[in-house]
Amino acid sequence: MTTETRVGPLETEELISGSEAIARACALADVDVITAYPIRPYDTVMQFVSKLIANGELTCEYIVAESEHSQFEIVKHASAVGARVFTGSSGVGWFYAFEALAVTCGLRLPMVAMVGNRALDDPGAFGCEHNDALAVRDLGWLLNWAATAQDCIDTAFLAWRVAEDPRVFLPCAISTDGAFLTHSQQIVKVPDRSLVDKFLPPYDRGKFQLHPDNPITIAPQVNEDWLMEIRRQTDAAMRRARDVIIEAHQEFVDIFGRGGDPFLEEYMTDDADVVLIGMGTLALPLKVTVRRMREKGHKVGFIRVKWFRPFPGPELLELLPRFKAVGVIDRDYSLGSPLNGGVLFNEVRSIMYSAPERVPIIGFVAGLGGREITIPSTRQMFEITQKAADEGGTDQELHWIGVRE
Amino acid sequence: MATYAVEVVYRGIFQKSLSRNICRSIVLASRLEGKIGTAFGRYGDSPERNGIPAKYFAVVAGDPVELEEYLAQYEPTEVDVSIVVDDTLCKGVESWAWYGLQPINALTKPDGAVLVTSYQEPEQLKEDIHVKDQPYDLAILKGSKSFSGLWVYKDDHTDVRILGALARICPDMVGLDSYKEAILQQWGDQRKVTSAERAFERVRRSPVEPGEGNPAEPFSFDLPGWEVMEEALVIPGIEPGGGFRGGEGGFEPVRSSVFKKFSTRTMRPVVNFETCTKCTLCWLQCPDSCFDVTPDGLYDANMEACCGCGVCEDVCPVPDCITMVGEEAFSDNDSQHDHWRRDRDDYMGWLRDKIALGKSETRSHGFHHVGQYDEESQTVEVGYDD
Numbered sequence: 012m013t014t015e016t017r018v019g020p021l022e023t024e025e026l027i028s029g030s031e032a033i034a035r036a037c038a039l040a041d042v043d044v045i046t047a048y049p050i051r052p053y054d055t056v057m058q059f060v061s062k063l064i065a066n067g068e069l070t071c072e073y074i075v076a077e078s079e080h081s082q083f084e085i086v087k088h089a090s091a092v093g094a095r096v097f098t099g100s101s102g103v104g105w106f107y108a109f110e111a112l113a114v115t116c117g118l119r120l121p122m123v124a125m126v127g128n129r130a131l132d133d134p135g136a137f138g139c140e141h142n143d144a145l146a147v148r149d150l151g152w153l154l155n156w157a158a159t160a161q162d163c164i165d166t167a168f169l170a171w172r173v174a175e176d177p178r179v180f181l182p183c184a185i186s187t188d189g190a191f192l193t194h195s196q197q198i199v200k201v202p203d204r205s206l207v208d209k210f211l212p213p214y215d216r217g218k219f220q221l222h223p224d225n226p227i228t229i230a231p232q233v234n235e236d237w238l239m240e241i242r243r244q245t246d247a248a249m250r251r252a253r254d255v256i257i258e259a260h261q262e263f264v265d266i267f268g269r270g271g272d273p274f275l276e277e278y279m280t281d282d283a284d285v286v287l288i289g290m291g292t293l294a295l296p297l298k299v300t301v302r303r304m305r306e307k308g309h310k311v312g313f314i315r316v317k318w319f320r321p322f323p324g325p326e327l328l329e330l331l332p333r334f335k336a337v338g339v340i341d342r343d344y345s346l347g348s349p350l351n352g353g354v355l356f357n358e359v360r361s362i363m364y365s366a367p368e369r370v371p372i373i374g375f376v377a378g379l380g381g382r383e384i385t386i387p388s389t390r391q392m393f394e395i396t397q398k399a400a401d402e403g404g405t406d407q408e409l410h411w412i413g414v415r416e
Numbered sequence: 417m418a419t420y421a422v423e424v425v426y427r428g429i430f431q432k433s434l435s436r437n438i439c440r441s442i443v444l445a446s447r448l449e450g451k452i453g454t455a456f457g458r459y460g461d462s463p464e465r466n467g468i469p470a471k472y473f474a475v476v477a478g479d480p481v482e483l484e485e486y487l488a489q490y491e492p493t494e495v496d497v498s499i500v501v502d503d504t505l506c507k508g509v510e511s512w513a514w515y516g517l518q519p520i521n522a523l524t525k526p527d528g529a530v531l532v533t534s535y536q537e538p539e540q541l542k543e544d545i546h547v548k549d550q551p552y553d554l555a556i557l558k559g560s561k562s563f564s565g566l567w568v569y570k571d572d573h574t575d576v577r578i579l580g581a582l583a584r585i586c587p588d589m590v591g592l593d594s595y596k597e598a599i600l601q602q603w604g605d606q607r608k609v610t611s612a613e614r615a616f617e618r619v620r621r622s623p624v625e626p627g628e629g630n631p632a633e634p635f636s637f638d639l640p641g642w643e644v645m646e647e648a649l650v651i652p653g654i655e656p657g658g659g660f661r662g663g664e665g666g667f668e669p670v671r672s673s674v675f676k677k678f679s680t681r682t683m684r685p686v687v688n689f690e691t692c693t694k695c696t697l698c699w700l701q702c703p704d705s706c707f708d709v710t711p712d713g714l715y716d717a718n719m720e721a722c723c724g725c726g727v728c729e730d731v732c733p734v735p736d737c738i739t740m741v742g743e744e745a746f747s748d749n750d751s752q753h754d755h756w757r758r759d760r761d762d763y764m765g766w767l768r769d770k771i772a773l774g775k776s777e778t779r780s781h782g783f784h785h786v787g788q789y790d791e792e793s794q795t796v797e798v799g800y801d802d
Binding site for chain 1: 440443444447452453454455456457459460462463484485487488489490491639640641642643649
């Protein structure tokens with residue numbers, strides 16, 4: 012029961028959620044193997060994948076595993092034989108698969124996973140927090156945060172393209188904020204298969220493909236004689252991913268006519284004095300607040316980090332020094348970390364150590380457990396950051412916003 | 417243009433598809449007028465247990481920037497129309513993620529509307545709907561508590577009938593012609609278009625003045641700050657309880673003062689204290705410990721605790737001692753035992769009246785007898801005759 016309105020010769024319009032958009036992308040990318048295990052809010056993508064299969068719109072091996080651990084193991088092995096794969100999870104489900112998540116990177120087996128961002132319970136909670144996806148940040152996963160349902164479908168094509176590039180061969184997770192993306196339906200432009208085919212070449216593992224005609228062994232015991240070199244190889248792949256992402260983004264914009272810059276989305280930053288930085292759907296209230304504050308003459312702007320791994324260090328290092336103060340919003344926590352700040356805050360501070368001049372950087376922990384990041388709270392964050400700009404620094408570098416005192 | 421928002425208040429999980437269909441259709445129809453919108457369910461309602469009050473929203477704006485402006489506050493704080501697809505929800509709703517009882521018209525804008533599918537008269541519904549200090553319209557579309565959209569049930573056209581009524585109540589959001597086109601695009605069924613047209617003609621509206629309605633103060637609860645809350649996720653156990661109404665005899669369990677969940681109820685037990693044999697079965701089997709033991713050894717179903725499951729009626733060995741009656745028949749949660757003690761004859765008359773009025777005719781989560789839903793949906797004014 013979808014009303015499809017043709018908006019151009021090569022795309023249609025649908026009213027779908029971010030999860031449904033990613034399932035659509037699976038069909039358009041001709042994914043071979045999909046594994047699943049239900050956990051909210053990721054399970055929304057399962058429902059739509061099942062529907063597409065039932066409707067004959069998607070042909071693939073669809074395996075509902077007996078746990079997330081098997082779920083991620085199965086796609087890992089499928090990827091080894093050259094199958095394009097899709098999987099995903101949320102919160103503690105993602106953590107249940109942690110062993111599989113960790114080994115996939117070293118084995119250089121590309122997969123695309125959707126993380127429906129969810130708080131790590133107990134206490135029972137399904138609301139959005141970014142700690143689930145961020146937990147793999149050190150392991151070699153490419154990590155991307157989507158902001159809209161349109162972003163979800165677009166990012167999915169990019170994810171396969173980058174992950175399956177022979178220079179990279181790494182897994183990629185698309186983070187979709189639980190509820191805000193997974194459970195709300197927006198108008199999405201769905202491209203024609205011909206456009207996707209033009210952008211996304213078939214997955215070719217070449218000499219690494221596990222096949223009877225190509226007898227190889229994967230993942231032997233290595234220990235201290237080999238492992239450090241393997242880690243260095245994975246590191247090199249992650250470093251190469253930067254250029255692959257830039258290249259893929261450029262081609263995406265050429266073919267689909269949208270997409271913007273690869274790593275950062277800048278909103279009214281050109282003449283801004285202070286900016287806030289964040290990931291995911293919090294971009295929406297931030298943009299509205301920027302517009303409203305600009306109407307009153309405040310020079311404020313917003314930067315959305317699209318790729319968290321590889322981290323857009325060079326881009327931020329070039330961009331941020333021109334502002335008078337920078338605020339970083341984390342929908343996550345990193346307890347006991349430097350300044351007790353969130354993950355993104357510490358990463359931004361770290362890269363800014365190389366800046367010729369120190370800009371005051373304030374950290375905000377907000378929107379945990381799916382709590383809304385409201386217009387008043389975004390204004391509060393701008394005001395705190397502006398104050399640091401006016402005074403050339405601050406005594407309090409970390410604030411919890413929206414917590415009940 | 418202005419940005420419009422509507423909410424559909426429904427009973428999870430059975431009415432979820434119905435609510436989703438309504439909200440999606442609004443957005444799809446608005447698109448045909450060059451507008452843009454979004455449709456989403458309130459995430460905090462999940463997972464939806466049987467009968468739990470839940471919400472779905474649709475927002476329609478003139479362009480993407482207007483939509484962003486509105487959605488920056490994700491969940492609407494006021495709506496043009498509050499749609500209610502089960503009239504017992506008019507007594508107020510307590511979602512399980514939301515402490516306190518919310519009046520059904522809590523989000524309705526001044527001069528907005530509450531649109532209810534119901535066989536009740538406006539005056540009856542006004543006894544349930546809490547007072548508001550702003551005027552609004554109460555619109556009634558004749559209909560039952562529909563399960564339409566749930567694949568195992570008959571499509572009684574409630575989804576499109578709501579759309580037709582909306583075109584009448586809130587024509588500037590989306591017009592009737594666009595709804596009709598969207599209905600045809602989605603379902604390809606001319607009869608559903610006719611149903612929408614009939615609803616457009618037949619929806620009845622009556623103004624509700626400030627201060628008019630149920631004067632009861634809905635119970636509420638302030639969420640504590642992080643420094644006050646108990647640490648380590650510990651929730652203190654509830655005391656076992658004591659004597660009936662704090663006295664010497666009987667027994668009354670202590671209950672949560674912040675989470676009552678009685679708005680899940682669509683029917684309630686009425687008890688004939690004259691025939692009760694004090695066998696204890698209702699008290700033992702009630703999953704919500706809703707029965708208070710009176711000093712004379714009777715069992716008084718506490719309406720601040722009863723979720724209306726009907727187990728007591730099933731286990732009661734005495735014919736017609738406990739009878740489930742549709743919630744529409746009641747406008748308060750008063751103690752039946754108090755009433756009986758006060759005036760036995762009056763109580764027995766009240767009991768007969770209530771049973772005559774609404775013996776188990778409507779259940780939003782489970783039916784009293786096989787074929788009940790079909791019987792009810794026959795009476796709906798759909799766009800075809802069969």
